[in-house]
Amino acid sequence: MISSQELEEIEMSDGPAANDELEAYDDAELDLGAREHAELSARGSHMRRVRRRKSRPAESAVAPRGASQTGSASQAESIASDAALTNGQLTWRLGVAVAVIAAFVAVLAHGAASVLLAPGASALAIVLTVSGAVATWYFAMTVWHALRYRATPSFSDAALPRLTVIVPAYNEGAAVRVALESALANDYPADKLQIIAIDDGSKDDTWSHIEAVAAAHPGRVLAIKQPKNAGKREALVTGFARADGDLVVTVDSDSKLERTALRAIVAPMMADPEVAAVAGRVLVLNREDNLLTRLLSARFFITFDLARAAQSAYGAVLCTPGALSAYRMDAVRKVVERWSAQTFMGQPCTIAEDRALTTWLLREGYRSVYQRTAVVETIMPTDLKRMARMLIRWERGNIREDIVMLPVLATRWRSRDQWWPTFEIVFELVQYPLAYIGLTLLAARVIAQPEALLTIAGVVLLGAVVQTLYTLRSRRGADFFFGVGYALFAFVGLWWVFPYSLVTVRDGRWLTR
Known part of the structure; x- marks a missing residue:
């Protein structure tokens, strides 16, 4: 287990090496029995928050990973196993990141092609491109923040x-x-x-x-x-x-x-x-x-x-x-x-x-x-x-x-530097009006060109798959397909929930009792 002094040295440092050390510490702490290390865990959590809130120069050296680790051979094996697991998690992170970036590029490319190749549909293309780019960026940032998440270890x-x-x-x-x-x-x-x-x-x-x-x-x-x-x-x-x-x-x-x-x-x-x-x-x-x-x-x-x-x-x-x-x-x-x-x-x-x-x-x-x-x-x-x-x-x-x-x-x-929650609250309020503007333009496009429905279905399916890719981080098998299924079901069958809730927002009935 990493000592209190070494943890402090890691916290005072910066850069990828320090982040790797912290991840290894988190995983090892959880596996070796967080209750027995409650006080050190609490201290480590506090120091991480301080580190996030205050910028510090990356000048202090990080002690070698094995320099101050003590404990039994089984504990060392556990740490090595957790390190391997972390590498596996990094692989999933990379895969999700690549998929999100690919979707982002696809949305922009589709919009640009629509503007250049179909001038008559430029209004629709612009709306879809801007809203799609913002939504994709929002999803990418959400995934990034979620991947940084760590649960707090329990206490004795x-x-x-x-x-x-x-x-x-x-x-x-x-x-x-x-x-x-x-x-x-x-x-x-x-x-x-x-x-x-x-x-x-x-x-x-x-x-x-x-x-x-x-x-x-x-x-x-x-x-x-x-x-x-x-x-x-x-x-x-x-x-x-x-x-x-x-x-x-x-x-x-x-x-x-x-x-x-x-x-x-x-x-x-x-x-x-x-x-x-x-x-x-x-x-x-x-x-x-x-x-x-x-x-x-x-x-x-x-x-x-x-x-x-x-x-x-x-x-x-x-x-x-x-x-x-x-x-x-x-x-x-x-x-x-x-x-x-x-x-x-x-x-x-x-x-x-x-x-x-x-x-x-x-x-x-x-x-x-x-x-x-x-x-x-x-x-x-x-x-x-x-x-x-x-x-x-x-x-x-x-x-x-x-x-x-x-x-x-x-x-x-x-x-308190709450820029992300601020954006999220505002985005939650404006995303649906923007989406309904896009849907109105889409409906007009489909009436004029019924074959456009296939393109729309493809975009919806792509969005559903990308959103559900995150589930592969900790779930496998049929859960992924049910995730895609829910995203499609929500688009087709639940699109009316927000506008109906908006116009009836004063209604305080429980409804399910």
Whole structure:
């Protein structure tokens, strides 16, 4: 293992050699048992953040890799194995980079050819070329940031803080029992764990399941029944008020935590006092149910392992998901009153409470990050109607919170060099209007020249393949094809979700209950 002194020397240096050393340290630390090296891991994470925020001259020498490594032969073999794995990851990075660059060149070449060879279609060509170039650059930068991502190692039992887990439930039935049992079975010291289960005025047997779990684990589950259904946001407010933990984790009642999820999700806040929100990794629990759930599973991989990993590089994950997120309680107390009373266009905000809480914490100057090793599985809709309603609810929340964040972009947010999150928020708001302008011009082109439909289909397929290439970094086989399938399905069957959500953004109904 690399010593504390050597790590400091590496951190003070710069250049590719230093980056290679840091990657080897990260991989070796994870493999050799991060809990035993918690303090050094936290220190290393802090020094990396300092290094990113402050430029330093590349003058100090980097010690030879083997100079100060100690430990058993098995540890040395583990480090060598991790180094080989890193080389393999670099190969995937190169492949993805080449594919993205090729797609970028193809978009520009297609647009230029359209302008030069078909002057009558120059307006369409210009729109497609500009929007395609910007979208491709945005995707390339997202991949670049995601490839830099590293999960924070977990800490030892002795270092773990007092933690509260809040599970709000409404008409969830027996599923809430699975969520609570998975929290109770987690690898987290029982004497440091408080679990709060809240029935938000359910009309089914949800409360009986909560009572049964609480009775089976005396003193470990605080069961609360709301007098009437007031919404998930109010249920969380009740939970926050009763929480006695330094950190708090929220878990959806239709979700199941992996055994190490709680230990993993608190690590980023322990390593960095500026982090006040952590997003867990969400997988689909009923992935094998049908084709739709397989497609949604592919979408979740892109959403979390790509998008949120990229946002984490700047400490600005825009949405910490309701299925699994963690917060710093002293930070939550600063915003909970304003968050709970939030209105938009004269209407109380009753949806997207997870995205809204993240927004309030970012506005306060805190950081939000992604923790890939904190895994939860959640149930997804198995029919198109319920899936569409879920996506509409999510999109309404995204539109609302992007608009809410716009005034913040000119405040202290900018002083933290948040240029990428700023661009991302603006891009999210303008990408769809630009896309619909392009689609309108495309429709006119197809009516005049039906054969152009083949070209359009080719461009859409190329974009779907390039977007899904990232999945090959850690997933293989059919997952890639389901990723391509979802991208095509979204283009053909879900194009209407954004405009509909935009014109109905004031509608705060949950839709799937």
